[in-house]
Amino acid sequence: MNKQRHLLVVSGPSGAGKDTVVRRMMEKYPEIExxxxxxxxxPREGEKDGVDYYFLxxxxxxxxxxxxxxxEYVHYCDRYYGTPKSEVDRRLEVGTTVVLVIEVIGAANIKKMYPDCTLIFIMPPSLEELSRRLHGRGTESEEAIQKRLLRAKEEIEKKELYDFSVVNDDADRCAEEIYSILQKRLEE
Structure with missing residues (x-):
């Protein structure tokens, strides 16, 4: 068994719905962690330390x-984001499919360390929809939103570095598409 195939890396611009899509996939397929x-x-409202993130x-x-x-880690929009190594290795060791929701730079680094992992880029339906989603959160200043939109354009240019790209126009449909991709990769 190729344990690296059990590693799924999901990226996309802030507001593309990465966390929502992954959460929907995990609700339907509990074997994924x-x-x-x-x-x-x-933390944003409702987020819990050790569940949504480790807030450090x-x-x-x-x-x-x-x-x-x-x-891996990245300094993004004046904050650090990263993946504790122990979180990945302990799951892969027992053959659990593990998902990393990380930024583009981190994804490229993971692919170097785990070349058989699967990289999926989640696209918003449009930049206009992305802006609407970011504004709808109500958690950031206009300046922070504009930084995220500028960064989104840069990230979208890098989607070709991914194994697959999917559009999140519907979170449930997108989750099913990603799960289908993952299953095909596990069968290879």
């Missing part, structure tokens, strides 16, 4: 980097 990422941003101080995050405990 998400790797909990770490971040230095503050900048100092704590940088200490983990220095100790080699982060599989």
């Amino acid at each position: 998400i790797s909990v990422s770490a971040t230095t941003r503050l 101080s900048v100092d704590a995050f940088e200490e983990k980097i220095q100790r080699g405990e982060m599989l």
Whole structure:
């Protein structure tokens, strides 16, 4: 069994619906587990430490980097985001399919370390819809939203680096498409 095939990396611009799509897929297919990422941003309403993210101080995050405990990390929109190595390795070791929801830079680094993993880029239906979603959150300033939209354009240009690209025009349909891709990869 190729354990790397059990690693699914999902990326896309902020507001593309990555977390929603992955959550829907996991609700329907409980054999899939998400790797909990770490971040230095503050929790949004309803988010729980250790469930949605590990919410860390900048100092704590940088200490983990220095100790080699982060599989990948990125400084994105003035915050750190990264994947604790232990979160991935313990799941892959027992053959669990694990999903990483990470940024484009991190995805490229993961592909180098786990060349047989599957990279999927989630696209918004349009940039206009992406803007609507970001504004609809009501959690960020207009300046932060504009930074995210600018970054989204840069990220979309990198979608060709992914094994697959899917459009999130409906979260349930998108989740099914990703699950189907994953199943085909596991059968290869």
